[in-house]
Amino acid sequence: MSPSPPPSSVQEARAALGKRLREIRKDSGLTARAVAAAAGWHESKSSRLENGKTSPSDGDIRLWTYICRAEEQTADLIATARGIDGMYIEWRRMESAGLKRVQESVLPLFERTIWFRFYQSQVIPGLLQTQYYTRAVLDTVVALRQAPGDVEEAVAERMNRQRVLRQGGRRFAFLIEEWVLRSIIGTPDVMANQLGHLIGMTATPAVSLGVIPMGVVRGNAWPVEPFSMYDEMQVSAELVSAGLTVTQPREIAEYSKAFTELARIAVFGASARKLITSAINALG
Helix, strand or coil: CCCCCCCHHHHHHHHHHHHHHHHHHHHHCCCHHHHHHHHCCCHHHHHHHHCCCCCCCHHHHHHHHHHCCCHHHHHHHHHHHHHHHHHEEEHHHHHCCCHHHHHHHCHHHHHHCCEEEEEECCCCCHHHCCHHHHHHHHHHHHHHHCCCCCHHHHHHHHHHHHHHHHCCCCEEEEEEEHHHHCCCCCCHHHHHHHHHHHHHHCCCCCEEEEEECCCCCCCCCCCCCCEEEECCCEEEEECCCEEEEECCHHHHHHHHHHHHHHHHCCECHHHHHHHHHHHHHHCC
């Protein structure tokens, strides 16, 4: 199976970087062919770089700015290129150092965030998971992606991360599609325990838990990929093959709008608990 192409936000960022390279080259008075010849590249490489078809390496950028006599821009261009690479990280690459390391990597982000917003269309959000549910989720990750099998260590780290729920001065808003409540992860007993835990979490003062009922008129609130919002600074989206980090204000605003629309069709409080209880009863 060929790897999934980068999402549009990554492609747009690459195109913007390519445009900067083109402007630098034009300011130097050189043609794309002349830059390629001076760098010892095939002449098509300059075009691929300028059109965002190929991501430039650090060496490519250094050569480009040297040839175009714009070395003062080298450091900034390299930082931009590395930032684009960091936007889109395949799960296999991320998990290669172990599942515990993945859990640890987001802890600094959680500790500096004040306002959390989570939308889930696949599984219960991590901050609301029980250890048994988390273990079932990570066992599936190991099976599907041949990730390292340090599941117990990763479960312990995720449970440790949940301490942010008990720290003052933070707000947490969760939106969950009802079908997530009815998708059995692990065993029926694991799922029943998880759903009971969710009901208990609705009494937490800093937590807002909304459930989007099945059969509701969706309007502008279409189901989308799971995403997490950290203040107004970053969005993390979960794709099938990779994780996407969004930091551009325009794109963050789009996710914020999507979250608002999804919240409008969700139910909260007693109505949410009723849907969760119904899902527990359906387990038999």
